[in-house]
Amino acid sequence: MTDLPREMRPDRALEKRVASTLVAAGLVRRRRAWPVWVAAAAAAVVLAIGAPVLRPTHTLAQGNTYVLLLYQDSTYRFAPKGHGAERVAELARWADSLYSARKLERGGHLVGPGPIGGLFMIRAANDSDAARIAATCPFTKYGGRVEVKRFEE
Amino acid sequence: MTDDLALVERFLRARGEDAFLALYRAHTPALYGLALRLTGGDQAEAEDLVQESWLRAVRALPSFHARSALRSWLCGLLVNVRRERIRADWRMVDAPDIAPAADIGSPDDAIDLERAIRALPEGARDVYVLHDVYGYTHREIAEMLGIVEGTSKSQLNRARTLLRSSLP
Numbered sequence: 001m002t003d004l005p006r007e008m009r010p011d012r013a014l015e016k017r018v019a020s021t022l023v024a025a026g027l028v029r030r031r032r033a034w035p036v037w038v039a040a041a042a043a044a045v046v047l048a049i050g051a052p053v054l055r056p057t058h059t060l061a062q063g064n065t066y067v068l069l070l071y072q073d074s075t076y077r078f079a080p081k082g083h084g085a086e087r088v089a090e091l092a093r094w095a096d097s098l099y100s101a102r103k104l105e106r107g108g109h110l111v112g113p114g115p116i117g118g119l120f121m122i123r124a125a126n127d128s129d130a131a132r133i134a135a136t137c138p139f140t141k142y143g144g145r146v147e148v149k150r151f152e153e
Numbered sequence: 154m155t156d157d158l159a160l161v162e163r164f165l166r167a168r169g170e171d172a173f174l175a176l177y178r179a180h181t182p183a184l185y186g187l188a189l190r191l192t193g194g195d196q197a198e199a200e201d202l203v204q205e206s207w208l209r210a211v212r213a214l215p216s217f218h219a220r221s222a223l224r225s226w227l228c229g230l231l232v233n234v235r236r237e238r239i240r241a242d243w244r245m246v247d248a249p250d251i252a253p254a255a256d257i258g259s260p261d262d263a264i265d266l267e268r269a270i271r272a273l274p275e276g277a278r279d280v281y282v283l284h285d286v287y288g289y290t291h292r293e294i295a296e297m298l299g300i301v302e303g304t305s306k307s308q309l310n311r312a313r314t315l316l317r318s319s320l321p
Contacts, residue, residue, distance in 0.1 A: 004266065004286050007182035008189055010200055015177060018204050019170055027211045028173045082197035085204045109208075 017089040024095035026106035060123045061102040065151040066130040068107075068137065070118040075143040090138045091118075098122060103133065117144075121151065157223040161214060177207065180224055184231055190282045191235050193271035202238070206231040225289065229297035232279065236298070239275065269319045273312055280305050281312035 022028040072078075079087040098104035098120075107120035118139075124130035127150065134146045160179065164172035184206060188199035209230050217226060270278060279298060283289045284305070289297070291305040298305070 006186050006287055008186040009182050010185040010203065014185075014200050014203065015174070015181070017200075018177065018207050019174065021204060021208060022173065022211055023170065025208065027168065027208070028170050029168050030170055082195055082201060085197070085201035088204065 014085075017085065017092070020092040020096055021088055023099070024092040024104070025108035027108075030099070059102060060105065061125075063123050063125040063129070065105060066122050066124050066133075067149045067151050068120040068122060068130075068134050069116050069147040069149070070120075070137070070139050071115050071145040071147060072117040073115055073143075073145055075145070076117075077142045079142075087138075087142070094136070094138050095120065098133070161217060161223065165215060173211065180227055181207075183224055184227055187228055187282065187287065188231060188235070190270065190286065191232065191279060193278075194267070202231055202234055205234045209234065225293060225297075228283075228287070228289075232283070232297050233299075235279075265320055266316070269316050272319065273315055277308045277312035277315065280308035281316070284309050285313075 019028065023030050095104055095107055103123045105121035105123060107118065109118050110116050120137075122130065122133055124133055127148075130148050130150070134140075134148045137144075137146050140146055157176075157179070160172070160176050164176055166172075181203060184203050185199060188202040188206075189196070192198040192202065206227065210227055213230075217223070270281065273281060280294055283294045283297065284291070291302045291309075294300075294305045295302045
């Protein structure tokens with residue numbers, strides 16, 4: 001076998017980028033920075049009343065759920081070869097900021113034929129708030145079209 | 154392998170970021186090394202491949218039943234992502250990436266070989282890298298690339314012949 005190194009360390013920024021992308025896609029749950037005293041108090045409560053009440057959940061902001069559909073129409077400018085990850089990371093940072101504001105339910109790629117390349121489910125106060133959030137989506141910078149629909153179960 | 158299974162189980166229990174990072178750190182250097190070789194040293198493209206491979210891997214992890222080693226499974230995913238990209242390239246309308254190839258970090262005496270590997274045709278390069286650098290068997294490579302073992306063997310012979318003729 002050829003004696004070439006098989007393992008190479010990528011730039012450390014890649015780790016952050018991959019983790020953010022997976023969190024934005026709803027595939028990985030973000031680590032929470034719990035202060036020590038909260039952890040200690042939580043442990044005490046677990047002993048007293050059991051675990052279920054303490055499982056941290058992502059509580060969403062008040063309002064309605066909206067779906068943002070990301071269209072890669074003929075106007076959409078794809079990332080140059082080798083720069084797709086930067087674009088996904090940009091989208092992931094945007095999704096992260098929505099998550100921090102408790103406005104992101106989930107999001108990700110849509111695989112298969114057709115022009116819709118991705119979707120996000122977000123929480124917004126009303127239609128105009130949803131439209132405002134959609135307008136901040138970095139996807140629009142590249143000629144992508146974002147369609148907004150209110151989601152009703 | 155046992156460690157890998159424990160890491161996978163830990164991740165699937167709560168899908169926590171810490172558990173994911175443990176998997177990521179254990180296998181990314183191998184994935185990135187493979188990606189660099191398959192892309193001829195293109196650092197940006199290699200990072201892109203690693204990111205997409207993890208995205209797919211995390212989606213598919215619940216159906217990973219340890220029939221194969223986790224690392225082979227991940228490498229197979231990466232190779233397939235790369236192949237799909239090549240097939241989809243014609244749809245990309247932007248200018249081709251002309252960034253200089255990354256230094257693959259080998260000692261001086263291996264640089265000629267690295268260069269010669271980069272210059273191999275796609276199919277022969279994939280098989281050569283997987284077989285002679287990563288030590289996969291023809292059966293494993295055939296499974297990863299969706300080809301028959303005979304094709305894997307003939308591509309390897311072709312790669313070795315080309316390398317012999319291009320090295321001093």
